[in-house]
Amino acid sequence: xxxxxxxxxxxxxxxxxxxxxxxxxxxxxxxxxxxxxxxxxxxxxxxxxxxxxxxxxxxxxxxxxxxxxxxxxxxxxxxxxxxxxxxxxxxxxxxxxxxxxxxxxxxxxxxxxxxxxxxxxxxxxxxxxxxxxxxxxxxxxxxxxxxxxxxxxxxxxxxxxxxxxxxxxxxxxxx
Numbered sequence: 001x002x003x004x005x006x007x008x009x010x011x012x013x014x015x016x017x018x019x020x021x022x023x024x025x026x027x028x029x030x031x032x033x034x035x036x037x038x039x040x041x042x043x044x045x046x047x048x049x050x051x052x053x054x055x056x057x058x059x060x061x062x063x064x065x066x067x068x069x070x071x072x073x074x075x076x077x078x079x080x081x082x083x084x085x086x087x088x089x090x091x092x093x094x095x096x097x098x099x100x101x102x103x104x105x106x107x108x109x110x111x112x113x114x115x116x117x118x119x120x121x122x123x124x125x126x127x128x129x130x131x132x133x134x135x136x137x138x139x140x141x142x143x144x145x146x147x148x149x150x151x152x153x154x155x156x157x158x159x160x161x162x163x164x165x166x167x168x169x170x171x172x173x174x175x
Contacts (some may be wrong), residue, residue: 054091
């Protein structure tokens with residue numbers, strides 16, 4: 001099944017398919033910093049990342065963050081995700097034993113391999129969703145498989161976002 005057929009089938013099955021997009025090509029750049037074994041160093045590294053929104057699981061609970069502001073008085077950051085001001089970039093914080101690994105995930109549609117991109121929304125309240133982009137590539141034997149995902153921000157529940165720059169939900173883009 002080629003990508004155009006996969007998108008058509010998905011739309012028939014779901015009755016919508018507005019959250020699935022064929023992208024000609026993509027590559028994910030994954031940069032890892034770590035292990036970082038000092039909370040102050042972790043906060044310094046996160047403070048250098050320009051972000052619009054995110055969530056952090058701290059010792060005192062899950063904290064939302066906005067516009068580059070990190071929480072104070074919430075205890076140690078355990079893990080979380082930040083959506084960059086550059087809409088093609090996210091940061092993923094993961095605890096690794098007594099240390100942390102920080103991964104910068106950057107989307108680029110200039111190089112790479114053909115893929116499908118699915119925008120996934122998960123309710124975090126009656127009125128709000130948390131949004132992710134899932135990247136699926138085609139395996140000759142297994143079909144389309146999720147290869148990467150990244151946090152892209154929060155949104156309004158029940159609202160479908162407009163396609164990102166260069167995307168067309170109505171037709172496939174040839175690779």
